[in-house]
Amino acid sequence: MKNKKVKELRKNQGLTCRELAQLVKLDTIDILKIDDMKVKDLSEPLKTKIIPILRGDYMDKIP
Numbered sequence: 001m002k003n004k005k006v007k008e009l010r011k012n013q014g015l016t017c018r019e020l021a022q023l024v025k026l027d028t029i030d031i032l033k034i035d036d037m038k039v040k041d042l043s044e045p046l047k048t049k050i051i052p053i054l055r056g057d058y059m060d061k062i063p
Helices: 006-012 017-024 028-034 044-055 057-061
Strands: none
Touching: 006 028, 006 044, 017 028, 017 044, 044 057
16 A cells, blocks of 8 residues: 555545545545555655545444
8 A cells, every 4th residue: 555656546536536545534635635655755744644535444434
């Protein structure tokens, strides 16, 4: 997972940039900036926010 790009993992979850930005509570432009970066290259605070969403863990919390 760490060697894949954010865009690839985001598309696998079926999320748009805007949806991912809302889930992570960031601006859409920030997501577009990191879209072509690999997960391992992200900063640690951003990585801890974004990895559970890209893995699909947030779906477990929906009743």
